[in-house]
Amino acid sequence: MGRGLRLLRGVVSTVPGALSLAVVLLALVVALAAPWLDLADPVAMGREVYKAPSAAHWFGTDNFGRDVFSRVIWGTRVALVVAIGSAVLSIVVGAIIGAIAGYFGGLVDAALSRLFDVFLLIPTFFLVLLIVALFGASLPMTMFAIALTTWPRSARIMRSQVLSLKSRVYVQAALASGASHRQVIVRHVIPNGIAPILTDGALLMGLAVLTEAGLSFLGLGDQNSVSWGRMIFEGQRQLRLAPWMSIAPGVAMLVLVASLNLLGDALNYAMNPQLRTRGGAPRRRGTAPPPADEPGEGHGAILRVDNLSLAYRVGRRQIVAVDGVSFSLSRGGSLGIVGESGCGKSSLGSALLQTVPNNADFLSGTVSIDGQTVLAGGRPIARQGRLRIDALRWTHIATIFQSAMNALNPVATVERQLVDAYRHHRRGASRAEARERAGAVFDLIGVPRSRLNAYPHELSGGMRQRAMIALSLMLEPKLIIADEPTTALDMLIQDQILGEIEELRRRLGLSLILVSHDMGAVSETCERVAVMYAGRIVESAPTSVIFSRPSHPYTRALIDALPDLTGARRKLASLPAVTDQATCLDACRFAPRCPHATDLCRTVSPPVVTLMDGHDAECHYAADFAPQPREELVR
Amino acid sequence: MTPILELAALRMVYDTGTGLLARLAGRSAPAVVAVDDVNLRLAPGSTLALVGESGSGKTTTGRIATLQERPTGGAVFYGGREVTDLKGAALKTYRRDVQMIFQNPYEALDPRLTVGQSLAEPLELHLKQSAAERRALVLATLEAVELPPAAAFAASYPANLSGGQLQRIAIARALITRPKVVIADEPVSMLDVSIRSGVMNLMLDLQRQMGVSYLYITHDLAVARYMSDRIAVMYLGAVMEEGPTETLVAHAGHPYTRLLISAVPDRHASGRRDRIRLKSDPASQGKVPSGCRFHPRCPLSQPVCATTPPPVVELAPGHSAACHFAPAVARDGLAAVHA
Amino acid sequence: MRLLRYVFYRVLQIVPVALIVVVINFLLIHLAPGDVSILLAGEDANPEFMATIRERYGLDEPFLQQLWSYLVTILSGDFGQSYRTGEPVIGLIMERVPATLLLAGSSLAVAAILGTAIGTAIARRPGSFLDTAITTLSIALFSIPVFWLGLMLILFFAVRLQLLPSSGMITIGGPRDGLGHILDILWHMVLPVAALATVWLGQYVRLARVSVSEVLAESYVTTGRAIGYPERTIMTRFGLRNALLPLVTVLGLELGLLLTGAVLTETVFAWPGLGRLIYEAILARDTPIIMGAFVIMSFTVMIASLVTDILYAALDPRVRL
């Protein structure tokens, strides 16, 4: 069970996790060992009543002269029996019924989930109370009543797990290859779905301990057992005389329940480590003052990037996602950035806008937008405590994100979001002006103004992407970065939107960076193409040049991997499916997959070769490949 | 030659399960016609590509072909025998012979099992073999899908593999029982372009070696051309055009096919095409338009299109299109009607 | 319009739930050991009263008929009489509800507002030391048995420091109207509200922390930052606005737990609310009151969750059943 072990390691790797696990284990040991420990009889009455804590009676004695310490220890037993008993009962029943409801769906599911909902709405403590009041107070009855009210909770979790699991491809595939429902449930569904229910088990146990204590406190506890709740119940009346009678069991209960809850929390985080550090506000980074020698607004290239490097910290590892990237984009120009997923395209885009996640560090780089430096030496430029990029965002540089699905705020109408953005930057603009601008932008991209009132979820994928485009145009930026704007869309819509972006760019004189994994998508929209591989730009050239004389083997593979509709059917080029990307530092990164790799490639990192003005490639043999027509290189 | 797989007058209607309460509250969703009178034949050893955008009913058709779902109407024939209502042992045998490859490689394998265990699963279900025989077959299949060293891959867990590798393993799992037919539902659309070609080449190679037939589902006409012998174009649940791949690509008789063709960028010579502006985004399946179901988006739509469903016109032997103006479109493309 | 339809639909959904609660009650009475009429009328009831009870609940009729009579009786608001006083249960309960609502409502308000503020604040730095420390602390807080916390508060503030009153809602012989009366009640509320709110504070800090940081990881938040909104705007317009949605639902769903806490707290502080009534009923084995309280509590939670769901629907345009 490698997974179990990994989970355990995840739990003990945090202080609260390790501590709570230790406490729970200790409680278990103590509860099991209670009869063999050298303890005073927890129920034997003595003459030493109301004794304050002392060496003889660590936690003092109660109104009958019983030893409180011994009673607390024996109480652990009761607490754990109730906790484990009701949690196990609840989980077993809940998991089975939840799995049935989720797996078979339909009427069975409808009826059962209604039932779960009912239990969600019933104040369960009162139901437990009623049951115990009617059927008599005893430990088994308490456990039974608790399980009776909590199994729907386990069932709900199992059901939603199963619902998501059963559409998983591997479950579908097992069914399609002839496995029976029973085989699939036993082999794939339950083992993969049980984890969250077990995590919840820790919380259930805590809840059970509290419920039992609450019942005992109301006088509905088992008369024959030493439970913490009963001790507090009895201690309440002696609060002034012997406060220790109620302090000790309460602390014990607090410690156990808190440990159970913390353990559940730690288990949850161990299963989903990214949950702990996700989100958050952007952290402050060390800034630099603006350099003296910058062209200033309206001068020079619209975007200049020099030696930009960005790395992510993941645990103790460092992933260099962007590695010494340099390029510039002329005013009104368009650049396509192409590469496979994970090569660092999106990281590059977010680095330009400085919207990188908190675990990202700029290692180096200078970026200037419209003649104004926003990043120098890997430090954001700030003046009088204000980041310079802030003043340029959306008015000079705007972006269209990869997933239009989530890129718009779901709780505001499209118009509201357009208007807000406009008024944020155009201080003093009235709401009516902003509305008019929003309408004008919608006219511009050819979407009826009536769609302005829609919420994002009411729009189709293509429309949502157009709304995002409208948002990006609100403040007439000079530069737009579009990160895979059409990747999730159907062919026809994809083509339409690319066409619309291209048309807008020409009409408005925008500069554009279009990020894609598809050479085809950028071929018609961009004047230049830069090919990225493993964080570096390995080739860049005007579009027609890169298609006619690709000089880096990776570029060639990208182009020759595309099927098309014209010309003879020829075999497509393909790259081997290698796993190991890690090569020695001084090597060509592409060498493990390159069909032309030599020993030189595996030991010396290739230089940037300039083939002609504006055409660079990072390959030892670029000059040899460049003159060869494309087809000849395909094996 | 009898087709290995035939779908006849297939129809699939989903009742969207509007409850009583919802109906009382005045909200009833119409039934969705996912597949509407679809007729397809797959010749042994060949590939039929099913092309269309999302929601056109491609996946549903594929799921019916594997009998994961039973059609509301129509029949499925396998090797000339009707199998629509197969149950029990016969169904199990059918599943051995008709396998499926799914779109999402990242969920294709049970994360708790090693690649070897996942590959052995269909063998355990269908063949009586010793553990050693099974293992040998698993390793041989991994070699066949170009994942050397096979032993290392068999021992690895899915979490450590890339999308391209996972999809190769999914292909291996589908082919390990030596099926006659494989339904491949967009097997490369979630992969990067640079990885796609490798997976497609692999599927073609395996077909050549094993003689398996593919029903290949895709939304990309260029991919369809690369993979198939015949293409069927679907829109909102119905087949718009069907024909031999090269004929269909060169002489498409349906405006929708023409639009799909024009949406594929010419990836080899950069240059600009004139894009046709579509009138609207796809209609929902809930409300199939009257007359020709494509008319709200069709650039050639005429008054007759809104009222009369077009006939299926045979343009050449084995090439037909459902459009009032099919012959004209086949001849003059999208310029046909405006002229 | 969308909202109206939603409300209508949602109200309809309540009906079966309410019925099931009553049926559970009915089944419990019949399954419980002992004679049903004794359970309903009390052990020392005189034979005539017994007879009226048998008559009213149709105890001599077939099972389904009995269920029907029971449903009709309960749904017409008749929960029977208390054994001890002979008063109608519904009146006794309704008399106590305001005090309980006052206690539960004030604690909830304190906990929810403070908790959301703290949770939002630590969500800005997920994984930091402060985040871990406060999250751990808040888990510890909601692990405290509330009645015990009440006792400890009494021990410290009432017994040791003699600062605050330890029981009741008003001072005997104190002012009975005007500002003095209100201040007197507020004075008595301090400790019970502190106990209940402390436990719930933990719950809310945790909930707010989780849902705010989840929202902050969404890409629309990145869009907001790219647009150039200051972090304050991001937090309110994007973060809180979206994170409030799950908080509101949980508020509705966990009301049952809140009432449980309130009842236990009342017991400790002799607060004249429902809890006290239930406690006394348990001691006196006054079954009709316990059953009545269960049904009323269930209905209260149902209505509360209805209200929060409607609130949710109003807040979130995506909700559409």
Ligand SMILES: Nc1ncnc2c1ncn2[C@@H]1O[C@H](COP(=O)(O)OP(=O)(O)O)[C@@H](O)[C@H]1O
């Ligand atoms: N927030 C993050 N934390 C850690 N690693 C990340 C993060 N975002 C991206 N990465 C890693 O950085 C590399 C580049 O990712 P990305 O910029 O998203 O590439 P692309 O857009 O080309 O797909 C990948 O290896 C990816 O796993």
Ligand code: SF4
């Ligand atoms: S340097 Fe060598 S390995 Fe790298 S791309 Fe060029 S030929 Fe291939």
Ligand code: SF4
């Ligand atoms: S029948 Fe009319 S609407 Fe339909 S595809 Fe042909 S031209 Fe277009």
Ligand SMILES: [Mg+2]
């Ligand atoms: Mg990306």
